[in-house]
Amino acid sequence: MNIPNIKRILLVDDSEVIRRGLGRILVIEGFSVDTAADGIEAQHLLNENDYDMVLTDIRMPVMTGIELYQQIEQICPKAANKVVFMSMDIPDPQTRRFFTKVNRPFLLKPFTMDDLMNAFRSCGC
Numbered sequence: 001m002n003i004p005n006i007k008r009i010l011l012v013d014d015s016e017v018i019r020r021g022l023g024r025i026l027v028i029e030g031f032s033v034d035t036a037a038d039g040i041e042a043q044h045l046l047n048e049n050d051y052d053m054v055l056t057d058i059r060m061p062v063m064t065g066i067e068l069y070q071q072i073e074q075i076c077p078k079a080a081n082k083v084v085f086m087s088m089d090i091p092d093p094q095t096r097r098f099f100t101k102v103n104r105p106f107l108l109k110p111f112t113m114d115d116l117m118n119a120f121r122s123c124g125c
């Protein structure tokens with residue numbers, strides 16, 4: 001009997017509603033999901049676990065998604081290729097330049113499950 005390869009995702013968002021709702025949807029879609037309320041909590045989880053994908057909000061207190069990405073890039077550059085950003089705000093010019101530089105997917109909330117799956121596929125998940 002073959003056990004399917006379940007992809008493990010770290011979902012980072014300061015909104016509990018988004019963590020619960022999107023986390024539930026991802027589990028229904030067949031993913032294993034860990035959640036973090038901020039970048040510091042995400043760093044601890046990243047130090048303890050391997051993830052196939054990191055889905056992070058950009059604007060969060062304590063540590064932004066961009067700062068989290070920069071930490072991931074320093075600690076484990078290979079994992080930086082697995083980061084997808086999301087935000088309710090249209091990125092400002094500085095953030096857009098950052099996305100161009102790092103070539104990471106960005107999703108504008110609310111996004112569809114198709115948008116999310118396309119972003120995941122673009123990262124090899």
